[in-house]
Amino acid sequence: MLVSGREESRSLTGLALLDADGLVLADLPGEWPAHEVAAFAAGRRLPVHDALVAPPTVVRTVLSRRAPSWTRLTGLKVHRMSRTKKVVAVCAGAVGLVAMAYVVTAGGWFAWRGLSALGGLLLDLLDAKWLAVSFAPCSSS
Incomplete structure (x- = not known):
């Protein structure tokens, strides 16, 4: 699991789920409180890589490696037939x-x-x- 965000607010701007090979399975944009993400990952024994301390180029490189079936979950309403x-x-x-x-x-x-x-x-x-x-x-x- 990779967490990325801004350091000044300690509120994350996105969350990316990685597979065992380090490829992105899901991209979850939005604000993610760091303590909630850490508690969620700890409860499921998932590793968390905090990208707040990583250089932006490393984060961009990791996020560019996407798994074949990756998706972006936005939480927006799906548009149905009008x-x-x-x-x-x-x-x-x-x-x-x-x-x-x-x-x-x-x-x-x-x-x-x-x-x-x-x-x-x-x-x-x-x-x-x-x-x-x-x-x-x-x-x-």
């Missing part, structure tokens, strides 16, 4: 289901084939990944 996008997606799905049900019950197999050809053409013109991106929930990095 209400408008949800309403549009549900309405489009409902209209599509009603249209398919009407075509099938009306016996319009030729119309069904035409709609499926039109759908295939749209997927060829508008790459499927853009459809996935437009209806995917927003995420922050």
Whole structure:
């Protein structure tokens, strides 16, 4: 475990969790009181490397070595699909289901084939990944 921060306030500006090889697994920005971090680590028998006394270049070097599955936990709310996008997606799905049900019950197999050809053409013109991106929930990095 690596702790970094400012020495004058003894309040930490971030916390980085390291694996056995010294690679960063998680980066936790924010204020972390030094005594709380020390108590937490002692209770779980985790080593703490206080970066308050380390030169900034050493801290930056350690933080630049990231494990393949590292993450940054910010504590911010995850952005979900907006209400408008949800309403549009549900309405489009409902209209599509009603249209398919009407075509099938009306016996319009030729119309069904035409709609499926039109759908295939749209997927060829508008790459499927853009459809996935437009209806995917927003995420922050």
